Structure formats: C-alpha cells, structure tokens
Amino acid sequence: MSDIIDPYTPLSILRSPRPLILMRGIRVYLIVQLPKARVNSIFRRSSQQVWSVTIFLVFFLTLYGILGVQMFGALDYHCVKNSSVPG
Structure with a gap:
C-alpha cells in the first residue's frame, strides 16, 4: 500500500x-x-419577471x-462495428 495522504478528508468541509x-x-x-x-x-416586479421566464423555459423544455421523444424515442438501430457478431 502506498502512503499517499488523501487531501479531501471529511474535515475539509470546514474550509468551505x-x-x-x-x-x-x-x-x-x-x-x-x-x-x-x-x-x-x-422584489415584486423582479419576482413577476422571474416567474414569466420560468414559465417560458418550462414550456420550451416540455415542447422539445x-x-x-417522438422523433428519437424508438432507437431500435444502433451503430455497431462491421466485425461484430449479432447475438
């Protein structure tokens, strides 16, 4: 076994x-x-703006x-090497 000292001990969290x-x-x-x-x-105005951006982001993340999933959901074909044996 080597005598390398681990620099990340549980006590190192005290430096965070x-x-x-x-x-x-x-x-x-x-x-x-x-x-x-x-x-x-x-704060009231900025919270309304953050809420609007959040709704916008969630909409597009859901849409995409x-x-x-509709375009790439059924990935039945995978790239394999020509020398591979089907099994």
Whole structure:
C-alpha cells in the first residue's frame, strides 16, 4: 500500500465557508440605502419577471422533450462495428 495522504478528508468541509469572508468585504463597499417600499416593489416586479421566464423555459423544455421523444424515442438501430457478431 502506498502512503499517499488523501487531501479531501471529511474535515475539509470546514474550509468551505472561507469564500464567504470575501463576500462580506465586498458588501461593505456596496452599501445602498433604499426605502423599504422601493425594495418591496423591486422584489415584486423582479419576482413577476422571474416567474414569466420560468414559465417560458418550462414550456420550451416540455415542447422539445416531447418532440425529442417522438422523433428519437424508438432507437431500435444502433451503430455497431462491421466485425461484430449479432447475438
């Protein structure tokens, strides 16, 4: 057996919050003071836009999923080598 030490131990998960310290430093420089009503209206409008994009995305994913299954669903033929033996 080799004596290679695994760098990813279960205790290495304790290092995962380290990038969040940088986020705190960035947040100090990006302080924006807005009235509470303005923040609420921004969240309301953005949530409506996110909902519209989500519906749009789900529609097209469903459409292309159905089309893909209809066009490529029964894959009875597969590419094989000419030297292969059917079995």
